[in-house]
Amino acid sequence: MKAGSDEGHAREDGPPPIPGDLEQSGDQAATGLGARVAELRKLHGYTQRALSIRANVSYSLLCKVESGERPASHSFAAPVARAMSVNVTDITEQPYGARNATPYSEQAGVPALRQALVEGDDPDLDTATRGVEELRAEVAQIKEWDRKTKHAEAVRALPDVLRHLHRACQELPVDQRPPLHELLAAAYSFAVIALYRLGHLDLSHLADERARVSAGRGDNPLRSAVAEWNHALILLFDGSYNAGLRSIDRASALIDLAPPQPARAAVQGALHLRAAILAARTSNTDLAEAHLSEAQRMVTPTQEEANYYGTKFGSANVDIHRIAVPVELVDGTTAVSRAASVRLPVGTAPSRTGHYWIDLSRGWLLHGDRRRAMASLHTARRIAPQLTRYHPQVHETIHSLAAGDARSSVELSQFAAWCGIRI
Missing domain, CATH: 1.25.40 (Serine Threonine Protein Phosphatase 5, Tetratricopeptide repeat)
Known part of the structure; x- marks a missing residue:
């Protein structure tokens, strides 16, 4: 898998208000992301024309998004955020519902997970350590919550599991630690997804770094490949699409180091599906469709049920991405036809x-x-x-x-x- 060349963006030096540039009024029926783009654009001193040039997006599309006439895709939001030197979350205003969350909220477990991520491999335990098999069973339960999109449940369970995994790892001789590092990488990977889905992108970045470090200390190249697969998801959200494709390339090289096994095809297929979305975000239809075809070739029976490494790869997942790719390419007619x-x-x-x-x-x-x-x-x-x-x-x-x-x-x-x- 080869990454494309970096996208260039037309740039201007400094916020360039252009006298007399015609633009739609920000007082129209703009809502949601469009209204936020208009607000940030004005705060940064850009006209619509200037921002469209700086972000390398269509002036007409920018006008339609700001007025609420056209929904904004992520491939629109990411370059616009970059052009104004803000985070994508400054536009999407994630995480939703996190401020003043009640103890019963789906967001309630995030502060404790934040603390566990900050502590890393220096946990403070006030209970007896747990056995490896017990911890393995708890990670398996988190994997099932991930499959069922019960992200709040995963977030509540992860802090204690991460602390005990780190302590158990410290108590083992160095040569016996790789399997626990792999288990740690799995737990951190589920933290990446849960935090990403609940809108905590900065914390998801931190969990992503922890996952890749832990995977590198293990001895399973497929686990390291899955850590790169998750890293590509973070790059996808940040709008770093070509960097995401390079991450997929690194993961593919790691797979080549793994012995033949059923999980290998599933991980490889999952990489192709993520690459298809990344390629679609760069408007490269041919590359996106090529990755979909390669993913279809990797399908074997029972992959979805096995859920190797949390990839959920299988025939159904390929079908789902066949609809997702044209949506990312802003081709609704092809999506609903498929x-x-x-x-x-x-x-x-x-x-x-x-x-x-x-x-x-x-x-x-x-x-x-x-x-x-x-x-x-x-x-x-x-x-x-x-x-x-x-x-x-x-x-x-x-x-x-x-x-x-x-x-x-x-x-x-x-x-x-x-x-x-x-x-």
Whole structure:
């Protein structure tokens, strides 16, 4: 797998207000991400024309996003954030619902996990250490929560598990530590995903670094490859798409070091699927479709059920990405056309099925069918509520639906309230 060349962005020196540049009024019905882009743009002293040039995005698209006429994709938000020297989360305003979270909130466990990540391999235990098999069983439980998108449950369990894993590792002779380092890498990888899904991107970065260090201290190249796979997810969110593709290349090289085994094909297939999304974010349709084809070639029976290394790879996952890729390419018609032939098996992981319906909702919105876009969000909510509630594209879809409504819809208002969105 070869990464593409770095994307160039048209740049200007300093905030360049251009006298007389025509732009739409920020007082139009802009909501959500578009309104935040307009606010930040004005704070940084850019006109719409100047920002579009600096971010290398279409001036027409920028105008439509700011006015609420067009939903913003992540491939739009990332270069715009970079052009204004802000974080993507400054635009998406994640994490949602984290401020003043109650003890019963899905966000309530994050502070304790933050502390455990800061402590790292110097944990402070006030209980007896646990056996390795007990810790292995607890990591397996976190893996199952990850599969079911129960990210809040994973976040609550992880601090104690991480501390005990580090202490157990310290108590073993050096030559016996690699299996525990691999277990630590697995736990940190699940922290990456859980924090990412709940919107805590900075903490997810920290967990990502811990995961890659722990994997490197083990002796399993597939675990190291999965750590790079997760790192590519962080780069995907940050808009570093070509760096993400290079991370996939590194992971692929690590797989070459692993002996033949069923898990090897699953990890390789998962890498191709992530590369397909990264390629789509760079608007490289041919590369994205090539990765989808390679992933299809790696499919073997029972991979989804086995869930090797938490990849959830299998035939259903390939079908899901066949819809996700055109959505990322802003081609809603192709996405909904492909979806017509997709029938996900009953046992498909909720984390994957929820993503499918979120992507399909975006596809229907791009295609111009608002009713089906809303219906798809309801299905995503039923299957994977935590994933749906905190997904930034769900928030953006809701804002776009609201901006296009002539009058308030009770259905839309209730869904927005459940997500914590004000419309």
